[in-house]
Amino acid sequence: MSIFMVLRVALKALARNKMRTSLTMLGMIIGVAAVITMVALGRGAQSEIETQVQSAGTNMITVRAGNYRSRGVSMGMGQSPTLNSRDVDAIRERVPDALYLAAGVRTRDQIIAANQNWNTTIQGTDIEYPQIRSWATELGTFFTTTQVQSAAKVAVLGSVVRDNLYGEGIDPVGARIRIRNQSFQVIGVMSSKGAGQFGEDQDDVVFIPYSTVNKKLRGRDGTNISQIDISAASADSIEVVADQIADTLREEHALGPGEDNDFMVRTQEDLTRIRSQTTQTMTGLLASIAGVSLIVGGIGIMNIMLVSVTERTREIGLRMAVGAKSQDVLLQFLVEAVVLSLVGGLVGVGLGFGLSESLTRFLSWPTSIPADAIVVAVGFAAATGIFFGFYPARKAARLDPIDSLRFE
């Protein structure tokens, strides 16, 4: 009996009990759809990270002050006064591939404009910051070298801050805002950047020169900074540049061979890797939970096939009486199980597509279905069919024709 004929016999047998066939497939359908949807969510999250990295600039290196121990007490990241503006100059001088540099200090305060006020991050930075982040102003300009050197009271608003203080689409350039009872002139508004890598709103920020933050807002002598943003000349040289920066800073800070760094150099790649790993672990976890339902679906198929073999004992006996050999019966039942799981798997892939699409459309969760996930899910479904279909099929093939014909 050719495999094509076995397939026809199996399909006819399945078509004879459509209700049971579709209910049996349901387990497989749900299992495969769950796996596909979970993987789609994971991959979607991952590709979103990649997009964010692109938007943040792949060449970015961040140096943060910290890892500083004062008599055994560890200070928090960015809090200890271990970086200053001289470090920026040193890097600029000795690391030629560090293309753009910007000293940074962060604080948080209330911003007041006329009768509106807003609490936000105040980012003190330098003139090259827009190039490092590939982030342009939408209105007005970013500050100039002169303004940084003179610690001028000028501010560039993030779009969210503008929206909250003045309203959407309003041009506030030239207006004045107050921070800690000091008057600042708005000289520009940044274009909208959207959510950052950690879900924070990057547009909820006010940029002012770092020197102004130190001298006018913090009231200290303004050379200590909490971080340095750097853009490497190319993404390929990023690791080399990061190492050169670390060497330069160790030299600047006069750290001996055995001493820990009192700063931390992070490349964009490091951050991406950590986040991707987290996402991958999560995807793997969710997909394996969904995978359990595939096995449950397979057991469902075995269950139904066993019932089917018992119920169709007379049919099996008759088939044997008219000339079916053991392997014909074995193949028929095995093919029935595989058809159940395979068709269930394919329908499940379709349902998975639908579910992923709905998640994207109605909940705006990013999804992306990789081709290999489809192949693996359908292949696993077929394998489940063979594995769980074999025992009932063998049971059918080993039946005795006379006993089967007499079976009531």
Place this chain on the structure above:
Amino acid sequence: MALISVDNITKTYAMGDVEVRALRGVSLDIEAGEFVAVTGPSGSGKSTLMHILGCLDRPTNGRYTLENRDISSLSRNQLAEVRNSQIGFVFQGFNLLARTTALDNVELPLLYGGSKDSSSDRRKQAEHMLAAVGLTDRMHHLPNQLSGGQQQRVAIARALVNNPSILLADEPTGNLDSRTSIEVMDIFQQLNRTKNITVLLITHESDIAEYGSRIIRFHDGTVASDKANLVQRIAQDEIADTTGMSDDDSTDRPIDLAR
């Protein structure tokens, strides 16, 4: 050499702790073209004999040769091949596949025959057989849409579709009324006469056994008597006598087995 030859066969079953000796040394020769009725009370071993002759079972001891081939030593798969090509079965309960058209039921043995016939060839053969038993306009009916007699005729068409040399019928009239029983016997007698098919009819009804040209009586696993039936009933004549008197299902086409 006879078509069927059994020599001192025995069959012993273990039923729990009890040993059942279903056949206790049976020897028979059946020539091609005979219409043999095997009869006897239940438990006399006639069904066991039929299972062995039908290659569904193997004897415990003794020799069974079918067309000069020793069947006793064949494997399970070889027995399946013999059943498929040489033997047609008709059962008491018809044993049609439920929710399957008459045509698909008749086609079934062709699927297991290993022939290279195309599916349209198989379909034609099945249609031909159904037409021969007078069911041209019932081909696409399901078993539960057919009367008992019609179902048994589908089963007969199925038994004949592979052109077997032997037709083995196990209580074929057990589920039928007397008139339909005569019609089925008519088909058997026509097959026997026009196509020279050897018919082996197992029945416990002695009046049905009288359609055979030879009657073998079983008792306690042995042959009690084996003689030619000198007063064979002819189903065709009996039908002719009653036609006009009955309101039979006249939608059935005439049976034409000579086709």
